[in-house]
Amino acid sequence: MKTIIVPIDFSNYSEYALNVAAILAKKHNAEILAIHMLELATVHAYGTETQADHMEKALFYTKLAEKKFNEFLQRDYLEGVSVTPIIRHFKVFSELGEVASDNQADLIVMGSRGASGMKEFFVGSNTEKVVRNSEIPVLVIKDKPVHWDLKKVVFAIDFSDDYTPSFLNATKLLDSIATEVQLLYVNLPGDGFKNTDEMEAGVENFLQQAEGNLNRLKDVHYISDKSAEKGILKYAHKVNADMIAIATHGRTGLARFFEGSISEDLTNKADFPILTFRLE
Structure with a gap:
């Protein structure tokens, strides 16, 4: 195991996943790709915002996410682990496969509430969509x-x-x-x-x-x-x-x-x- 992907949404559950990924990374001398998906609303072609306004807003939220992301990754358990922060647009399940393929990742570790049972834990959630589309193993932490x-x-x-x-x-x-x-x-x-x-x-x-x-x-x-x-x-x-x-x-x-x-x-x-x- 060389590369582990961890989707980050700044929730406690994504931190649980990051913690587990760090444990596995230390054991296998692997690196972590911590990915935050910044989903920006698409501006309609004939909406009130200009393209310049949209680009400015996108840049603002990207910089804001970078700051929050860097703060989120300041965890003691990550000491000694190679962590690469990545910010992408759109939804987690639509791009993780591309990131995994490009980086020859071995495992995706992600958090999920799963509060209403095993079936509901998977069905209709981003977790289930990642599992459904992923070509590599997915470890779900609760x-x-x-x-x-x-x-x-x-x-x-x-x-x-x-x-x-x-x-x-x-x-x-x-x-x-x-x-x-x-x-x-x-x-x-x-x-x-x-x-x-x-x-x-x-x-x-x-x-x-x-x-x-x-x-x-x-x-x-x-x-x-x-x-x-x-x-x-x-x-x-x-x-x-x-x-x-x-x-x-x-x-x-x-x-x-x-x-x-x-x-x-x-x-x-x-x-x-x-x-x-x-x-x-």
Whole structure:
């Protein structure tokens, strides 16, 4: 890991993300690209403002953002970390991909409130739009990293063939940042339900094709539930996980993965960092 992108909107949540990014940067000797998106209102072609007025206003707000941005980056935890501040126009999700590609970034770390549950945490927010469009992994942080130590990560996967490239990329990253990676298969009711023999055979076949061995078989765990999100959260709480990792189908978003409602109890406890990988 060499380059980490952190979107900054001056909120506490973006500071939580910046703090986590600094921890990862120190561990991997990586640099941070801190990006603030300055969205200026577009002046209509026949509005009252002249082009000169618009340019003057744009320059004013850019300079104001630069001052605030520089103050925001004065954090003790950034000492010894290479941080490059970048100010761009428009919305976060529309330009992060370009910045990530130009700089060959390895990871995006961003903050999100996620106050109304796992599904609402992703759907309809800038966070969900970044996850949906990002070609690189996105780590979503919800709380201040008081003791950031990834000892146990739960990676939810259905072990289907189209997961293979993403599985290899994901496990490579997860192995580098976590002490233990547990692979989780959620068995759901309906046409996709499998008995024990079918699940185990499918997992063995997947691991053999993906890695050429069954070394990770001991790290595979199974849970049955009525929905994927309930099963993942239930298992993550059961093993006291530090983070949840999942794969997304890109532009179709995560809504298809996180369907149905979650009980109030699980919603209140859904405070895990979430790391998403795009299926390739």
